[in-house]
Amino acid sequence: MASSATLATNSTRAGAASPETALRGRAADSDAGRPLLDVRGVTIQYKTQAHLITATYRVSFNVLQGDRFVVLGPSGCGKSTLLKAVGGYLAPTEGEIKLKGELITKPGPDRIMVFQEFDQLLPWKTVFENVMFPLKTTGRLHGKAAQERAMHYIEKVKLIEFAHSYPHTLSGGMKQRVAIARGMAMEPDILLMDEPFAALDALTRTRMQDELLSLWDEIRFTVLFVTHSIPEAIKLGSRILLLSPHPGQVKAEINSVPRGQEHSDEAAALGREIHKMLFADQIEEAPHASAG
Amino acid sequence: MLQPVERPNIYCETLGPDQFGIIEKPLTLVEQIYNQVWLRKIAILVFLALGWEIYGRWLDNPLLVPPFSDAVRALYTDVANGIIPQRALSSIQVLLVGFASGTLLAGLLTVFAISSRIGTDFLDTMTAMFNPLPAIALLPLALIWFGLGAGSLIFVLIHSVMWAVSLNMLAGFRGVSMTTRMVGRNYNLTGLRFVWKILIPAAFPNILAGLKIGWAFAWRTLIAAELVFGVSSGHGGLGWYIFESKNQLNIAEVFAGLLTIILIGLAVENIIFRFIEKRTVQRWGMQT
Numbered sequence: 001m002a003s004s005a006t007l008a009t010n011s012t013r014a015g016a017a018s019p020e021t022a023l024r025g026r027a028a029d030s031d032a033g034r035p036l037l038d039v040r041g042v043t044i045q046y047k048t049q050a051h052l053i054t055a056t057y058r059v060s061f062n063v064l065q066g067d068r069f070v071v072l073g074p075s076g077c078g079k080s081t082l083l084k085a086v087g088g089y090l091a092p093t094e095g096e097i098k099l100k101g102e103l104i105t106k107p108g109p110d111r112i113m114v115f116q117e118f119d120q121l122l123p124w125k126t127v128f129e130n131v132m133f134p135l136k137t138t139g140r141l142h143g144k145a146a147q148e149r150a151m152h153y154i155e156k157v158k159l160i161e162f163a164h165s166y167p168h169t170l171s172g173g174m175k176q177r178v179a180i181a182r183g184m185a186m187e188p189d190i191l192l193m194d195e196p197f198a199a200l201d202a203l204t205r206t207r208m209q210d211e212l213l214s215l216w217d218e219i220r221f222t223v224l225f226v227t228h229s230i231p232e233a234i235k236l237g238s239r240i241l242l243l244s245p246h247p248g249q250v251k252a253e254i255n256s257v258p259r260g261q262e263h264s265d266e267a268a269a270l271g272r273e274i275h276k277m278l279f280a281d282q283i284e285e286a287p288h289a290s291a292g
Numbered sequence: 293m294l295q296p297v298e299r300p301n302i303y304c305e306t307l308g309p310d311q312f313g314i315i316e317k318p319l320t321l322v323e324q325i326y327n328q329v330w331l332r333k334i335a336i337l338v339f340l341a342l343g344w345e346i347y348g349r350w351l352d353n354p355l356l357v358p359p360f361s362d363a364v365r366a367l368y369t370d371v372a373n374g375i376i377p378q379r380a381l382s383s384i385q386v387l388l389v390g391f392a393s394g395t396l397l398a399g400l401l402t403v404f405a406i407s408s409r410i411g412t413d414f415l416d417t418m419t420a421m422f423n424p425l426p427a428i429a430l431l432p433l434a435l436i437w438f439g440l441g442a443g444s445l446i447f448v449l450i451h452s453v454m455w456a457v458s459l460n461m462l463a464g465f466r467g468v469s470m471t472t473r474m475v476g477r478n479y480n481l482t483g484l485r486f487v488w489k490i491l492i493p494a495a496f497p498n499i500l501a502g503l504k505i506g507w508a509f510a511w512r513t514l515i516a517a518e519l520v521f522g523v524s525s526g527h528g529g530l531g532w533y534i535f536e537s538k539n540q541l542n543i544a545e546v547f548a549g550l551l552t553i554i555l556i557g558l559a560v561e562n563i564i565f566r567f568i569e570k571r572t573v574q575r576w577g578m579q580t
Contacts, residue, residue, distance in 0.1 A: 089474060107477040117471040123576040124493040134479040137489060168577025
């Protein structure tokens with residue numbers, strides 16, 4: 001029984017490479033222009049005290065303009081590391097990451113990162129000053145223009161009455177909304193979100209997801225979103241990249257269900273499929289372990 | 293086998309918030325008074341002063357411990373005739389120069405320390421060597437190098453301030469969270485702009501603690517230095533005032549001098565540093 005499961009996964013895996021590339025070829029053809037973000041064969045390694053750890057191995061994917069691209073995987077699949085590399089905080093050991101055809105070498109305001117941690121807001125600045133801070137420091141906007149832009153996006157995340165409050169007086173969900181507003185006010189080419197809702201309670205998280213989607217309906221920004229939650233990936237993503245753990249390798253790149261159908265039967269089936277793919281490793285590993 | 297008890301679903305109507313009156317109970321007057329920090333502190337001070345007064349009167353030896361009232365009278369007389377204000381001013385001038393330059397040097401040293409590994413090692417080694425060294429021990433050398441004047445005093449003041457402040461600054465900079473740093477780098481902040489816009493505000497609680505310690509060290513060093521070699525550049529400071537009064541066996545004036553030092557220290561701590569704290573770290577929620 002176990003060995004047949006191994007065979008099955010192996011065969012799907014072996015077969016996966018060619019249809020996947022074919023698929024990507026088609027996507028590129030239909031889209032005419034080049035992808036916004038091009039991640040090609042990226043291997044990331046980092047050193048700890050005693051080990052050299054490979055976080056991701058030859059990961060490739062393309063993000064197109066207006067995508068809600070979700071990177072999904074269990075903990076230890078290097079998805080956050082991958083996002084940091086796109087952010088320019090880490091250099092890949094192999095492969096390259098290009099944004100609009102230009103190689104990413106360092107952090108920059110064309111890719112704004114929204115972190116999971118609440119201390120991403122500068123505690124010495126009010127909500128309004130926090131949103132305005134990157135606009136001013138990067139010299140993108142000054143004076144009245146910066147103020148108006150900041151207020152516009154604070155209004156978008158429904159925090160007008162808290163514009164002049166300091167972050168420590170806000171709840172976790174409100175802090176994340178400020179961070180999102182700050183990111184969007186910069187109108188970056190791509191918004192990078194590193195499990196931004198993971199530290200929130202379940203009810204707040206659901207509301208934040210809905211708000212993010214309605215913001216997307218309005219502005220159609222491009223977002224690269226990292227999560228370990230299958231329902232979140234299905235709900236938020238337009239396209240989902242599935243990574244396997246230790247090291248992170250691409251398992252699949254699939255379309256999610258259409259916007260607003262996260263409770264449909266299709267979504268449930270997709271969820272089961274993703275679940276199966278993520279757990280296939282464990283079925284596969286078991287016989288190996290007993291053999292070795 | 294136990295059958296599960298059949299239970300119906302229960303639905304309730306809840307009252308809107310407008311249906312509730314505001315429920316609050318005022319504290320009693322005693323509780324309200326006790327809740328005032330300054331009142332509690334003043335009570336402690338009054339208690340100490342009373343103890344001193346009673347002991348002084350009981351001892352009845354103004355050469356050892358004059359009563360509190362004598363010390364206050366001496367303080368009042370010498371404040372009124374301008375001696376203490378003049379001495380205090382002369383001390384504070386030297387102190388401010390020394391404190392400001394010490395802090396500035398500490399800032400430069402710390403920025404150097406965080407921007408390179410050799411800088412960190414340099415600061416580590418220097419603080420390990422010089423922080424335990426009492427500033428007063430350098431005074432004889434300072435006198436030879438800079439002569440009998442404000443120069444030597446400022447030199448020892450810088451020494452006493454610099455290491456304490458830079459140790460705290462470095463600890464503060466190191467404690468800035470990775471996320472905060474990454475946010476700064478995301479907006480293309482590098483070098484001195486990064487230090488100024490991200491590191492210094494983020495490390496401000498530590499920096500402020502360092503400044504407080506530095507201030508206290510500077511005060512102590514200055515008074516001690518004045519006690520040891522007295523006059524600097526023609527007019528003495530508070531330390532010299534204490535020394536002089538002791539020589540003339542005006543013990544009440546000695547206490548008046550000590551009281552002045554305490555009062556200035558209290559004022560700086562409770563007015564200036566409190567003000568800065570309220571406007572910064574407390575407002576930012578970095579300190580409760």
